[in-house]
Amino acid sequence: xxxxxxxxxxxxxxxxxxxxxxxxxxxxxxxxxxxxxxxxxxxxxxxxxxxxxxxxxxxxxxxxxxxxxxxxxxxxxxxxxxxxxxxxxxxxxxxxxxxxxxxxxxxxxxxxxxxxxxxxxxxxxxxxxxxxxxxxxxxxxxxxxxxxxxxxxxxxxxxxxxxxxxxxxxxxxxxxxxxxxxxxxxxxxxxxxxxxxxxxxxxxxxxxxxxxxxxxxxxxxxxxxxxxxxxxxxxxxxxxxxxxxxxxxxxxxxxxxxxxxxxxxxxxxxxxxxxxxxxxxxxxxxxxxxxxxxxxxxxxxxxxxxxxxxxxxxxxxxxxxxxxxxxxxxxxxxxxxxxxxxxxxxxxxxxxxxxxxx
Amino acid sequence: xxxxxxxxxxxxxxxxxxxxxxxxxxxxxxxxxxxxxxxxxxxxxxxxxxxxxxxxxxxxxxxxxxxxxxxxxxxxxxxxxxxxxxxxxxxxxxxxxxxxxxxxxxxxxxxxxxxxxxxxxxxxxxxxxxxxxxxxxxxxxxxxxxxxxxxxxxxxxxxxxxxxxxxxxxxxxxxxxxxxxxxxxxxxxxxxxxxxxxxxxxxxxxxxxxxxxxxxxxxxxxxxxxxxxxxxxxxxxxxxxxxxxxxxxxxxxxxxxxxxxxxxxxxxxxxxxxxxxxxxxxxxxxxxxxxxxxxxxxxxxxxxxxxxxxxxxxxxxxxxxxxxxxxxxxxxxxxxxxxxxxxxxxxxxxxxxxxxxxxxxxxxxxxxxxxxxxx
Numbered sequence: 111x112x113x114x115x116x117x118x119x120x121x122x123x124x125x126x127x128x129x130x131x132x133x134x135x136x137x138x139x140x141x142x143x144x145x146x147x148x149x150x151x152x153x154x155x156x157x158x159x160x161x162x163x164x165x166x167x168x169x170x171x172x173x174x175x176x177x178x179x180x181x182x183x184x185x186x187x188x189x190x191x192x193x194x195x196x197x198x199x200x201x202x203x204x205x206x207x208x209x210x211x212x213x214x215x216x217x218x219x220x221x222x223x224x225x226x227x228x229x230x231x232x233x234x235x236x237x238x239x240x241x242x243x244x245x246x247x248x249x250x251x252x253x254x255x256x257x258x259x260x261x262x263x264x265x266x267x268x269x270x271x272x273x274x275x276x277x278x279x280x281x282x283x284x285x286x287x288x289x290x291x292x293x294x295x296x297x298x299x300x301x302x303x304x305x306x307x308x309x310x311x312x313x314x315x316x317x318x319x320x321x322x323x324x325x326x327x328x329x330x331x332x333x334x335x336x337x338x339x340x341x342x343x344x345x346x347x348x349x350x351x352x353x354x355x356x357x358x359x360x361x362x363x364x365x366x367x368x369x370x371x372x373x374x375x376x377x378x379x380x381x382x383x384x385x386x387x388x389x390x391x392x393x394x395x396x397x398x399x400x401x402x403x404x405x406x407x408x409x410x411x412x413x414x415x416x417x418x419x420x421x422x423x424x425x426x427x428x429x430x431x432x433x434x435x436x437x438x439x440x441x442x443x444x445x446x447x448x449x450x451x452x453x454x455x456x457x458x459x460x461x462x463x464x465x466x467x468x
Numbered sequence: 469x470x471x472x473x474x475x476x477x478x479x480x481x482x483x484x485x486x487x488x489x490x491x492x493x494x495x496x497x498x499x500x501x502x503x504x505x506x507x508x509x510x511x512x513x514x515x516x517x518x519x520x521x522x523x524x525x526x527x528x529x530x531x532x533x534x535x536x537x538x539x540x541x542x543x544x545x546x547x548x549x550x551x552x553x554x555x556x557x558x559x560x561x562x563x564x565x566x567x568x569x570x571x572x573x574x575x576x577x578x579x580x581x582x583x584x585x586x587x588x589x590x591x592x593x594x595x596x597x598x599x600x601x602x603x604x605x606x607x608x609x610x611x612x613x614x615x616x617x618x619x620x621x622x623x624x625x626x627x628x629x630x631x632x633x634x635x636x637x638x639x640x641x642x643x644x645x646x647x648x649x650x651x652x653x654x655x656x657x658x659x660x661x662x663x664x665x666x667x668x669x670x671x672x673x674x675x676x677x678x679x680x681x682x683x684x685x686x687x688x689x690x691x692x693x694x695x696x697x698x699x700x701x702x703x704x705x706x707x708x709x710x711x712x713x714x715x716x717x718x719x720x721x722x723x724x725x726x727x728x729x730x731x732x733x734x735x736x737x738x739x740x741x742x743x744x745x746x747x748x749x750x751x752x753x754x755x756x757x758x759x760x761x762x763x764x765x766x767x768x769x770x771x772x773x774x775x776x777x778x779x780x781x782x783x784x785x786x787x788x789x790x791x792x793x794x795x796x797x798x799x800x801x802x803x804x805x806x807x808x809x810x811x812x813x814x815x816x817x818x819x820x821x822x823x824x825x826x827x828x829x830x831x832x833x834x835x836x837x838x839x840x841x842x843x
Contacts, residue, residue: 170816171813174811181721182762185724187728372750409814435760
């Protein structure tokens with residue numbers, strides 16, 4: 111891939127030209143780099159949970175979500191430079207599920223990168239997934255931005271290798287959201303070592319964007335909205351001026367800022383999860399959810415699902431959420447407050463009641 | 469006891485209705501099964517305005533050939549549609565791309581045209597006059613020329629709007645037409661008498677079974693809304709139900725891009741969607757330009773549906789049974805055809821039996837008001 115290094119200077123110049131991203135996906139705001147030939151956007155699809163029933167039958171609802179997001183992504187203009195699939199392509203990691211999912215992803219008219227989700231991994235530890243989508247973690251540079259894909263859903267070796275009599279049971283145990291037999295996700299020492307080396311080559315003013323399946327921050331352990339070695343990974347990212355972590359897994363819009371790192375979650379194409387405060391019994395250190403998602407109408411299966419396209423006009427990733435039966439939303443880094451914020455609904459008086467949209 | 473309470477509520481409703489009516493008002497009494505009607509403040513109902521609207525609605529001189537009026541496609545004898553035409557015929561028998569929706573109960577709708585490109589009845593009435601395949605005028609001027617010179621119109625406009633001939637505007641014309649349309653309120657169907665009128669025998673056993681399919685396994689009620697005291701049979705929303713767009717699946721992306729690149733104005737959209745079949749199939753996307761609206765059309769009311777075949781925005785389904793089968797197949801007319809990528813999340817195979825399909829079809833036939841019942 112041909113890429114030309116850009117400097118922090120050119121980014122700052124670009125910021126002046128940055129406007130609020132349009133909410134209409136078809137009219138993308140261009141990424142405001144100083145050199146307009148370097149402008150780009152990318153799209154993000156995640157958590158499709160393709161589920162095999164038997165023979166050639168798959169759960170229709172999950173299929174429709176992925177098919178629709180792929181078809182819509184193909185209509186984006188200007189065209190995104192690439193697409194990221196954020197993990198959990200499969201529900202139980204089987205070959206039929208991964209093959210079926212890969213077939214649907216192959217309809218994308220763009221190059222795409224895949225992140226490993228726990229539902230893809232715990233049957234054969236990502237072996238078949240790798241034959242379809244390549245390595246579990248790696249990095250690349252694109253138009254002056256350093257992109258990193260991490261496999262953040264690993265866990266203790268004991269749990270992975272010794273605890274379960276069969277691979278299938280291991281998969282099933284990790285597939286439950288609130289299953290106490292699960293185990294906290296982690297990036298692990300080996301990958302952190304790799305990450306340290308990878309980052310050593312990068313200038314500190316280069317924008318860094320990390321794609322992981324689980325949040326590289328601690329939200330709620332009971333649902334594995336969690337990465338156990340999050341602080342250690344964050345420490346490796348701390349020296350950089352602008353870092354964005356984009357994660358799937360949580361099936362909802364979340365955003366947070368820890369030091370120099372902006373965190374953004376993406377929507378699932380399959381189904382929404384609520385924010386865990388509705389579930390946790392004991393006091394926890396949940397980050398405050400400022401803008402709740404609209405309540406889903408269960409009749410419309412796509413409601414409260416979606417996908418997103420992104421741009422990096424401030425050196426951080428701004429996310430434009432394409433939501434069904436709802437007003438689309440944009441979460442963008444606000445240089446004034448130094449954190450990601452909802453462009454339209456951040457202020458309490460601008461919120462839409464979660465129950466008024468239908 | 470239950471029946472007694474119900475009667476009390478009905479009685480209270482009528483009292484409210486009458487007591488809230490201003491003196492001399494021409495507001496239509498609401499029949500059984502429909503909610504109270506509100507009128508736009510900017511266009512209050514009067515008897516004289518309604519009568520003027522009636523006349524305008526039927527005037528064929530407002531077309532380039534002098535033989536097409538609003539009533540050509542919205543015929544009172546056909547439940548205010550042009551059944552059995554598949555799509556409407558305008559001047560020179562030119563055809564558009566869409567099946568004429570009924571005027572009946574349109575006073576309750578929140579958007580107009582199949583893609584909702586018009587916000588109210590007044591605005592809606594402006595467009596067919598100047599659409600090249602409908603009434604074919606180049607501008608609204610010929611209409612003004614007629615109403616400013618015809619002695620009956622001059623008198624009526626003076627009476628209704630207090631205006632001299634020279635100051636009559638097209639806004640006055642469409643206000644009168646909208647007022648007339650708002651009087652076409654129709655309920656009191658066998659379904660209404662059964663559901664809201666306490667007449668246990670108003671529906672046949674088959675229709676009652678069909679009602680059960682309608683609200684349960686058939687999933688119809690989620691969009692064709694029935695409430696506790698009234699039923700409009702529409703959610704006033706837009707859905708891709710796999711009609712029309714299924715035929716352009718291979719080219720949707722290209723069509724959408726061409727459409728957006730053309731950057732046409734909303735009044736050009738009106739012409740484009742009625743003169744170009746494939747653009748028509750983009751549905752509400754052509755209005756909002758949102759992915760979520762690709763191939764979606766407004767939920768049609770089901771009142772008097774048995775009198776308005778054929779069905780769907782393009783009139784492509786001949787009978788009510790065909791419609792039920794289309795939904796039973798999960799949004800395709802021919803079973804096992806591929807569904808389109810943008811299908812609404814509410815549409816999925818229903819696994820209805822032949823008997824359930826028959827029952828549901830029979831239920832749909834119970835929604836006809838007495839004035840539109842086949843004699």
